[in-house]
Amino acid sequence: MRKFISTFLTLIFTIAFNSLLIAHPEGHYKKSDLPSLHQWNLNCNNQQVIGNFMMQRNDLILIEGIEGKIWSIKLNELDKADKAYANAEIEKINRLNGFNNLQTESKNSNNYFIYLLIFGGLALIFYGLSYYAAQKNLNTNVRLTFSSLSVFAIILFFISCKKDTPNNGNGNGNNVVTTGIPKTSTSFIDSAFTPYKPKISTNWDTTYFYVSSTGIPNHNMMVGISSWQQQVPIPQNYTGTNHWSIPLQPVYATTPMSTKTNFMKGAVAIAVNGIPIFNALNNRGEDSYLIGELDQWGGHCGKGDDYHYHAAPLSLSTTSGLKPIAFALDGFAVYGTKEPDGTNMQTLDTCHGHIYNNGVYHYHGTTNYPYVVGAMKGKVVTDPTTPAPENQILPQAFAHPIRPATSPLRNAVITAFTAPSSSAYNLTYQLGNRFGHVNYNWTTNGVYHFEFIDTAGVTTTANY
Ligand SMILES: [Zn+2]
Ligand SMILES: [Zn+2]
Incomplete structure (x- = not known):
């Protein structure tokens, strides 16, 4: 009987979500919906977030704003009135369905x-x-x-x-699952991120390990890209409630979700230097590395001028040694091409990892597809507003674009990228036997000044 009810509820949910998705392909709310959305007040710095309650996961709630923007906020970070409001919403949803129970x-x-x-x-x-x-x-x-x-x-x-x-209905159904996987020790995760501090910072609670970063790595970027979208790296605000979250209690997925057919949007892992790792395939389903989209370090910039990897950031092993080079968003560690004890990498399964001698699963980064994660060995929550293959993992941090997305510059190869100061970059690209430049800098208030010098020597400027 319970099985029948579960199936029935799943069916109802599928129908409900699908109809919403058809109606709102770019998220549920547009700019004109702003006045009707809930205004959330946060405890710290009088910050506000405008959007509607979307879902709860342990002590986090997800709030959906306009144009598909999603925030993950800890219940404790809300002021008293909004905490009560959120709890009422959680209770309402739990009364409506046995969602968490379906999984257990x-x-x-x-x-x-x-x-x-x-x-x-x-x-x-x-x-x-x-x-x-x-x-x-x-x-x-x-x-x-x-x-x-x-x-x-x-x-x-x-x-x-x-x-x-x-x-039934306390919303913590996820905690009921008996996994047999030991909870990851926070000192173990922290030791992997420590070599990259203070450029990044970490903290944790009982559910997640959090990583805050500017999204700028400690190595150079961009050089070597031969298929360039004209995006350039700018610092990102992966801090506060927009930090990266690594679950401390991984749970094996019944059927690991393949990165071939899922997660074309958002990160699948966070590298120990605070840079997100995206699917090896770009959002058109092509192998980013093979088509020349990536620099010598396996990264490039997205539409928000956000630097991220698509290949395994194996160069981090120089600093990290035998420690993990990343953590997947299902909570499992990602090692380089050696085992933690320095021996050669063991045989990998289709998820791109294996169970190590200590009984704990981990992934490996390699130089071949799928590079980092072939399928998510652990259970992850995906964004219900973006259907597969664009179903991104939640919670995760989001980039904040400062300028409209740019278009590809065919046949351009990036030959140099330098930082004349701590708040400026100069990029040089080659087109045929001529060179072009993008020079840009920013103020502490986040005002960006761009100077574009094309291969004919014509200069244009823009401020954002
Ligand atoms: Zn990308
Ligand atoms: Zn291994």
């Missing part, structure tokens, strides 16, 4: 089987012993003891099953 059901039926095996077995053994005692005309007390133990085992079976019944 199959695990629980596995547990029932194990309990049946243990306690059923014990009951049978004790019953057999009491039968044996009766046949041999042993002391009545001995017979009674064995009979009682047999009944006791049956009672224990029922108690264990009852304890494992999914809790």
Whole structure:
């Protein structure tokens, strides 16, 4: 019966979400919807976020603003009134569905089987012993003891099953899943990020490990790109509620989601230097590395002038040694081409990882497709507003564009990228035997000044 209800609810949800997606391909709300959206007040710095409650995951809520923008905010960061409002929304949704419970059901039926095996077995053994005692005309007390133990085992079976019944509606169904995977130690994750501090910063709670960064790596960028969209790196604000979140308790996915057909949008992992790692395929489904879109370090810039990798940032092993070079957004570590003990990399599965000697799963970065993650070994929550293959993992940080997206400059090759100051970059590209330049700088208030010198020597400027 419960199975039937679950299937029915899933069906209703699929229909509901799909109809919304058809109606609003660019997210649910447009600029003109702003006045009707909820205004959330945060505890710190009088910050505000405008959008509607979308979903809850543990102590985070996701808020959807206009044009598909999603914020992940901790419940504790909301002011008192909005915290109460969020809790009411969570309760409303939990009353409407058993969403979290759908995911835990199959695990629980596995547990029932194990309990049946243990306690059923014990009951049978004790019953057999009491039968044996009766046949041999042993002391009545001995017979009674064995009979009682047999009944006791049956009672224990029922108690264990009852304890494992999914809790209804407190929204923490994810915590119920018994994974067998140990919770990742925060000191272990932090030790992987430490070599890149203070350029990046980290903190954590009981659910997530958080990484804040400017999205600018400690190595040079851009040189080597031969298929260039004319985007350039600018610092990003991956801080505050827009930080990167690594789940501390990975949970194996029933069916790992392949990066061939999912996650064409957003990051699949966060490198230990604070740079996101995107799918090896770009958002047109092409191997970014093979078509020359990436620089010597495996990265390039997106439409928000946000620097990110598509290939494995293996150069980080120079600084990181045998420590992880990244963490996937399902919570599993990503190592370089060696095992943590310095031995050669073991055979990888289709997810691009394996279970290590310590019993814990990890991925490896390699020089061939899929480079980092072939499929998400761990369970992830995806954005319900963007259907596959553009289904991005949530929560994750978002880039903030400062200028309209640019178009490809065919046959241009980036030959140099320098930083004349800590708030300026000069990019040089070659087209045929002529050179062009993009020189830009920014103020602390986030005003950007661009100077474009094309291959004919004509200069144009723009401020954003
Ligand atoms: Zn990209
Ligand atoms: Zn390994």
